[in-house]
Amino acid sequence: xxxxxxxxxxxxxxxLYLQGISKIAAMKIVITGANRGxxxxxxxxxxxxxxxxxxxxxxxxxxRELAALLAPSGGRLQLHACDVSLEASVRTFASTVSxxxxxxxxxxxxxxxxxxLEALDLDDAARTFQVNALGALRxxxxxxxxxxxxxxxxxxxxxxxxxxxxxxxxxxxxxYRMSKAALNMATRSLAQDLRAEGLIAxxxxxxxxxxxxxxxxxxxxxxxxxxxxxxxxxxxxxxDSGTFLDFRGGPIAW
Ligand code: NDP
Numbered sequence: 001x002x003x004x005x006x007x008x009x010x011x012x013x014x015x016l017y018l019q020g021i022s023k024i025a026a027m028k029i030v031i032t033g034a035n036r037g038x039x040x041x042x043x044x045x046x047x048x049x050x051x052x053x054x055x056x057x058x059x060x061x062x063x064r065e066l067a068a069l070l071a072p073s074g075g076r077l078q079l080h081a082c083d084v085s086l087e088a089s090v091r092t093f094a095s096t097v098s099x100x101x102x103x104x105x106x107x108x109x110x111x112x113x114x115x116x117l118e119a120l121d122l123d124d125a126a127r128t129f130q131v132n133a134l135g136a137l138r139x140x141x142x143x144x145x146x147x148x149x150x151x152x153x154x155x156x157x158x159x160x161x162x163x164x165x166x167x168x169x170x171x172x173x174x175x176y177r178m179s180k181a182a183l184n185m186a187t188r189s190l191a192q193d194l195r196a197e198g199l200i201a202x203x204x205x206x207x208x209x210x211x212x213x214x215x216x217x218x219x220x221x222x223x224x225x226x227x228x229x230x231x232x233x234x235x236x237x238x239x240d241s242g243t244f245l246d247f248r249g250g251p252i253a254w
Pocket of ligand 1: 034035038057059082084106107108131160161205206207208210215218
C-alpha cells in the first residue's frame with residue numbers, strides 16, 4: 001500500500017525524509033557521476049525529500065549503492081548509463097529523459113595525479129578536460145530541450161576552487177585547474193545565452209569533501225556538502241545566473 005511504501009521510505013532515508021515534508025512541488029533532477037561521492041549523496045538527498053532523479057553512471061552495472069536506492073525510491077529514481085566524455089553515450093542518456101527537467105547537476109569529474117610541472121601528463125590533462133569541461137557542456141547541450149520545457153530550469157555545474165584563477169596562489173594541478181577554469185567559462189557563456197529564456201546556469205564549488213577524490217583528510221562530510229548544494233540550488237534566481245558560488249552560498253572570485 002501507499003502507507004507501507006511511505007513507511008519504508010522513511011525508514012530507508014531516515015531523518016532526511018522529514019526535511020522534505022514541507023516542500024511544495026517535487027522536482028525532476030538529472031545528476032551525472034551519481035554512483036559515488038557527491039553525486040551519490042545528492043541523489044540520496046533529493047530522493048529523500050520526494051524529488052525524482054535521473055541518475056547517470058559511467059558503468060551502471062557497478063553502481064551498487066545507487067542501484068540499492070531504486071526500490072525504496074518507488075519509481076522516482078532512474079539509473080542509466082552516461083559516460084560524459086562520449087557523445088553517443090550522452091545522446092542515449094538524454095533520450096531516456098522524456099519530461100521537463102528542473103535541475104541539471106553536472107557533477108561527473110576526474111582528478112588524477114600526478115599533475116605537477118615536474119610530472120606533466122598532457123594526455124591525462126586532455127582526458128580530464130574531456131570529462132570536466134567538455135562533458136558538462138555536452139550533457140547540457142543534449143538535455144537543453146528538456147531544460148527549456150521547465151520554466152526557470154537550473155544548470156548547476158560542479159566546479160572547484162582550484163578552477164579559480166584569482167585564488168591560484170599555489171600553482172600545480174595543471175590539467176585539473178585548466179579543466180575547471182574552462183568549465184567556469186563555458187558556464188558563464190551558458191548563463192548569457194540562456195538568460196533571455198529564463199534559464200539559470202551557475203558554477204558551484206562543493207568545498208573540500210570526504211570522497212574518493214577529496215580523500216579522508218578533507219574537512220567537509222559529503223552529506224554536509226550535498227545538503228549545502230541542494231539548499232543553494234533551491235534558492236537560485238535569474239540574478240544569480242553566471243556566478244561562481246561555494247556550497248554555503250558565498251561568492252568565489254573568478
Ligand atoms: P569522486 O571521485 O568520488 O566521484 C567522481 C564521480 O564522477 C564518479 O561517479 C565517477 O564515476 C564520475 N565520473 C568520472 N568520469 C566520468 C565520465 N567520463 N562519465 C561519467 N561519470 C564520470 O569525486 P567527488 O564526488 O568528490 O567529485 C564530484 C565533483 O566534485 C567532481 O566534479 C569534482 O571535480 C568536484 N570537486 C570535488 C572536490 C572534493 O573535495 N571531493 C573538491 C572540488 C570539486 P566512476 O565511478 O565510473 O569513476
